[in-house]
Amino acid sequence: xRIICHGIDLVPVARIAKMVAxxxxxxxxxxxxxxxxxxxxxxxxxxEHLAARFAAKEAVMKALGxxxxxxxxxxxxxVVRGAAGQPGLQxxxxxxxxxxxxxxxxxxxxxxxxxxxAMASVxxxxxxxx
Numbered sequence: 376x377r378i379i380c381h382g383i384d385l386v387p388v389a390r391i392a393k394m395v396a397x398x399x400x401x402x403x404x405x406x407x408x409x410x411x412x413x414x415x416x417x418x419x420x421x422x423e424h425l426a427a428r429f430a431a432k433e434a435v436m437k438a439l440g441x442x443x444x445x446x447x448x449x450x451x452x453x454v455v456r457g458a459a460g461q462p463g464l465q466x467x468x469x470x471x472x473x474x475x476x477x478x479x480x481x482x483x484x485x486x487x488x489x490x491x492x493a494m495a496s497v498x499x500x501x502x503x504x505x
Contacts, residue, residue, distance in 0.1 A: 379479050380499040382438030384430040388491055391429055392422040406432070406449040414456070426493035427486040428454045434495040435464065435482075439473045447473070454486070462486050464497065474499060 394402045403412050407428060415424050432452040436442050443449070451470035455463045464482045466474050479499035486495050 376481075377501045377503075378498055379477050379501055380438040380440070381497070382434035382436070383494070383496045384433035384437065385492060385494045386426045386430040386433070388422050388426045388488065388493055391426040391493075395422065395425070408450050408453045411454060420488075420490075423488040423490060423493060427488045427495060430493045431462075431464065431484070431486060431495035431497065434497045435466070435470065438497050438499050439470065439477065441470075441473055445469060445473070478503070 403425075407425065411425075411428050414428075415421055418424065431454050432449055435452045436447065439447070441447050446469040448468060448470075451466060451468035453465045453467070455465045457463050462484060464484050477499065478501045480502040481500050483498040483500060484496070486493070488494070
């Protein structure tokens with residue numbers, strides 16, 4: 376396994392809560408997949424979960440070296456849940472194409488959040504031998 380790239384991002388939970396309050400469905404549909412919007416939607420920690428997912432998307436864009444450009448959409452990057460509940464990343468669209476071009480075959484990924492801050496760290500790796 377060879378490390379290709381790394382990205383990290385920190386997001387204030389209040390920033391995401393304000394975006395939801397100010398723009399509601401427009402913001403949510405632009406930035407999150409239906410599954411991400413549904414995850415813990417009735418939880419009092421909903422904004423923390425959204426902020427962590429937003430941080431993950433930002434971290435991936437940093438790792439890919441693109442930012443929100445070149446046709447990459449927020450929803451091209453999705454935080455998914457594995458069978459045991461562990462978070463994972465699923466890329467589609469232009470984000471998947473850029474990752475494949477860079478030789479990324481797998482993501483090592485971590486999320487954390489408090490009531491004030493959410494953080495994500497992503498490492499794109501190649502599973503091919505050099």
